[in-house]
Amino acid sequence: MKKFSIIFLALILALSLAGTSLAKDTLVVADQYDATTLDPIGHNDYPTSRACSHIYDTLVFLNHDGTLRPGLAEKWEFLTDKDYKMYLRKGVKFHNGDEMTAADVKFSLERANTPAGSHIHTYSQDLDNVEIVDDYTVIIHLKKVNYPFFSSLVHSWGNIVCKKVVEAAGDDYGMNPVGTGPFKFKEWAKGDHYTFERFDDYWGEKAKFKTLIVRSIPEPTNRTIELETGAVDIAYPVTTIELARIEENPELVLQRKVIPSTTYMGFNVHKAPFDNVKVRHAIHALLDTVNIQRAVFRGVGQTPRSLIPAVTKYSINDDLPAHTRNVETAKKLFAEAGVNPATLKFIIRSNERKERIDMATIIQAQLAEVGIQTEIVQQEWGAYLNVLQQKQHDVFLLGWGLSVPDPDYAVAGLLESNAGTNYTTFDDPKLNEMLVKGRSLPDGEERAAVYKEMQLYINEQLPMIYLHNDEAIAGVRKIVKGFEVDPFEVHSFRGVYFEE
Numbered sequence: 001m002k003k004f005s006i007i008f009l010a011l012i013l014a015l016s017l018a019g020t021s022l023a024k025d026t027l028v029v030a031d032q033y034d035a036t037t038l039d040p041i042g043h044n045d046y047p048t049s050r051a052c053s054h055i056y057d058t059l060v061f062l063n064h065d066g067t068l069r070p071g072l073a074e075k076w077e078f079l080t081d082k083d084y085k086m087y088l089r090k091g092v093k094f095h096n097g098d099e100m101t102a103a104d105v106k107f108s109l110e111r112a113n114t115p116a117g118s119h120i121h122t123y124s125q126d127l128d129n130v131e132i133v134d135d136y137t138v139i140i141h142l143k144k145v146n147y148p149f150f151s152s153l154v155h156s157w158g159n160i161v162c163k164k165v166v167e168a169a170g171d172d173y174g175m176n177p178v179g180t181g182p183f184k185f186k187e188w189a190k191g192d193h194y195t196f197e198r199f200d201d202y203w204g205e206k207a208k209f210k211t212l213i214v215r216s217i218p219e220p221t222n223r224t225i226e227l228e229t230g231a232v233d234i235a236y237p238v239t240t241i242e243l244a245r246i247e248e249n250p251e252l253v254l255q256r257k258v259i260p261s262t263t264y265m266g267f268n269v270h271k272a273p274f275d276n277v278k279v280r281h282a283i284h285a286l287l288d289t290v291n292i293q294r295a296v297f298r299g300v301g302q303t304p305r306s307l308i309p310a311v312t313k314y315s316i317n318d319d320l321p322a323h324t325r326n327v328e329t330a331k332k333l334f335a336e337a338g339v340n341p342a343t344l345k346f347i348i349r350s351n352e353r354k355e356r357i358d359m360a361t362i363i364q365a366q367l368a369e370v371g372i373q374t375e376i377v378q379q380e381w382g383a384y385l386n387v388l389q390q391k392q393h394d395v396f397l398l399g400w401g402l403s404v405p406d407p408d409y410a411v412a413g414l415l416e417s418n419a420g421t422n423y424t425t426f427d428d429p430k431l432n433e434m435l436v437k438g439r440s441l442p443d444g445e446e447r448a449a450v451y452k453e454m455q456l457y458i459n460e461q462l463p464m465i466y467l468h469n470d471e472a473i474a475g476v477r478k479i480v481k482g483f484e485v486d487p488f489e490v491h492s493f494r495g496v497y498f499e500e
Contacts, residue, residue, distance in 0.1 A: 024479070024498045026211040030223045030235040032353065033381040034191050034216035039174030040159035041117035041124075044413070044421050045385065047216075049156040049403060049490050054196055054212065055095075056159030056179035059086055059105070060150075064487055066405035068151065072100065072160055072180065082142040084150060090136055092203045094162045095184040102138045106130040107163040109140065119420040120157040122413045123149075123404070126439070146439045147447075148406035155404050156490075182207045182494050191382075192216060208482075208497035218352050218381075227252060227475045234483060236474035236491065239354055240298045246475040253476045255485040258301075260309040260410065261401030263356070263468035265348075265363065266424040268393050273339050280462045282333035282341070287366055288325040293468050296358045300473070304466035306455040308410045311469075312402065313443075314451035320459075327370065342371030346394035349377050351384040356397045359467055388423040396423060399470065403488045407451050408439055415463060426463040 035051040036043050043049070059073040073086040092100040111117060112124035126146040131139040142149060152158065165178040177185050180203065183196035193215040198207040215232065217223045220239040227235040228249060238246060238254065246254045267274035267283075274280060293303040304310070305320040334341050348363065350356040357378055364374045374395075379387065387393055400414055400421075412435050413419050417427045434454045441447040474485045482495040 024500070025209050026213060027209050027234070027480075027493055027496055028232045029212070029214045029493070030217045030226055030232040031214055032216075032218055032220075032223075032237055033351075035188075035194065036382055036385065037174035038177040038185065038188070038194075039116070040156045040161065041112045041120055042174050043156070044119040044122075045381075046401065046403075046489050047381070051194060051214065052156050052159055052177075052179075053181070053490050053492060054183040054494070055177050055181045055185060056156075056161065057092075057181050058155075058158040058160065059088075059153050060158075062151075062154040062403075062405070062488065064484065068154065071154075072105075078150075079139065081145045081147075084140040085133075086138050086140060088136040088138070089203060092180050093201045094165070094180055095178045095199055096162065096165060097201075098162055098164065100160060100162075100180055101135045102132040103135075104163045105138050105160055106132055107166070108160045109158070111161075111166070112157045117157065120155070122409065122416060122419045122421070123152040123155050123157045125418065144436075144440065147442055148404065148408045148439055151406055152404045152409070183212050186211075191380075205494070207494065212493060220354055224475065227477065230477065233477050233480050234474060234491075234493075235476075236472070236485070238473040238475050240296070240300050241354075242475070243300075243473070251478055253478055255472075255474045255476060255483075256300075257472045257485050257487050258311055259401060259470055259472045259487050259489060260312045260405075261399055261470040261472075261489070262304055262307060262309055262410070262466060263359075263397065263399040263470060264307075264464040264466050265359075266396050266398060266464040267462075268391065268395070268423075268425055269463050270391075270425045270427075271394060273337070273344065274394070276337045276339070277461060278333045278337035279339055282330040282337065282339075283367070283372075284323070284462060284465050285326045285330035285333065286370060286372075287363060287465065289323050289465065289467055292359055292362050292366075295362065296355050297468060300471050301469045304469045307414070307458050307464075307466065308407045308451065308455055309402070309469050312405075312407050312410055314407045314448050316452050316455050317469075325366075330370065341367075344371075345373045345375075347375045347377050349379070349384065349387060349393050349396040351381050351398075352378050355468075356399075360397055389420075391423065391425055393423075397467070398423065399468075401470070401489050403490055405488070408435065411435060411454060411458070415458065424463040426461070428461065431457060431461075 033047040035048040040052045057072050060068045061071040074089050075087045077085040126142050128141040128143045162178045182202045184199045186195040186197045188194040196212040198210050223235040224242045226232040246252045290303045306317045308315040310317040348360045360376045415426045438450045472485045481499045
């Protein structure tokens with residue numbers, strides 16, 4: 001009897017251990033594109049921001065409703081309109097075991113204003129210096145009053161890196177990052193996937209699963225297939241043609257949220273004939289932007305009328321009339337500009353996102369009606385960004401979304417003269433002055449008036465044509481709990497767990 005009991009207990013233990021080993025401890029995510037670097041100041045794109053958000057922490061965290069909460073700074077004081085005193089958490093460890101101190105915070109924020117941070121100067125440009133009070137206290141000093149600046153600390157540029165590690169790694173740092181976040185870097189197969197592992201010494205709530213794998217799957221149908229089969233647990237973005245397929249699957253949940261994002265067709269305004277504002281308006285008049293959006297997105301999002309998205313404060317989108325196509329107006333503007341549209345030939349560039357290719361195809365057909373010849377060139381995400389950064393392109397399709405809840409960043413990142421993501425090459429002193437003024441004002445009627453004037457002025461100058469205000473849409477397996485699609489598109493897996 002005793003022998004039987006021992007065998008029975010051993011069997012129960014074996015089954016228990018087997019159950020433990022089979023428990024799901026890896027979250028697999030399908031993103032559309034791979035990260036471009038894991039250096040938080042070396043980029044300004046969503047796939048990279050999402051990757052960095054799990055390796056690093058910022059001084060303040062952003063809630064889904066746009067409010068802020070303490071991050072690496074447990075509290076703060078506004079000493080003046082230009083000086084913020086930040087009290088840092090004690091005992092925060094980097095992934096290499098070093099403790100985070102004020103020296104790392106000073107190094108991280110000031111590094112953003114070096115050439116290495118050229119892509120994110122829109123956010124960091126008004127930082128003067130970071131003063132170290134003691135190991136756990138710093139004062140952030142600005143060059144000028146910039147009310148949106150504090151909120152920008154939630155952006156990837158505000159991620160805190162380990163000074164010692166970055167200085168030792170030099171230019172190679174982006175391939176072997178060290179942060180204070182809930183996951184630490186394990187490996188990266190560029191263009192395919194990256195793998196992070198839970199950081200068990202994390203200062204905050206630890207991840208409920210061990211391994212995070214994010215796969216790059218550009219083709220939307222393939223993302224859905226992988227989600228259906230269980231090869232991935234979360235997939236985004238979900239395109240319009242995949243919506244019903246996910247909604248009808250009892251094993252899946254579709255999450256949708258309106259986001260402050262604008263897809264646009266940008267002109268290289270320093271390249272003829274797009275240096276002529278009448279030509280830009282003529283091309284706009286030829287396009288039926290409302291029906292282009294409806295045909296491509298089929299009930300997702302809307303056609304914007306101003307650069308600041310409708311869900312963002314101070315947007316005048318809903319106060320403006322919808323754009324309508326007018327071929328006769330286009331012909332008149334071409335004549336005034338001294339340009340024969342039948343002689344125009346240019347390239348419309350896009351990445352491989354299906355909706356943008358579809359929009360480009362419709363645009364191509366509508367321009368062809370008056371003889372304009374266009375070629376569509378689509379490229380892989382990293383190569384596409386590289387072309388835009390060289391600024392030799394003609395016309396391009398791209399999206400821009402806010403990861404900081406302030407209208408300044410809806411405009412400045414795209415059109416301010418020194419912005420690293422100003423791919424239209426728009427360089428306008430009047431707009432620059434309006435942006436500076438807008439940043440210098442607290443929220444209220446005076447600031448609202450500045451952004452109204454700004455949006456109307458941009459519509460007059462027309463460095464871009466607005467095509468789509470988007471939604472963040474993700475497909476999630478039902479066993480995945482604790483995930484909520486982020487309205488600022490930096491989706492977080494910090495609270496995810498599995499419920500079989």
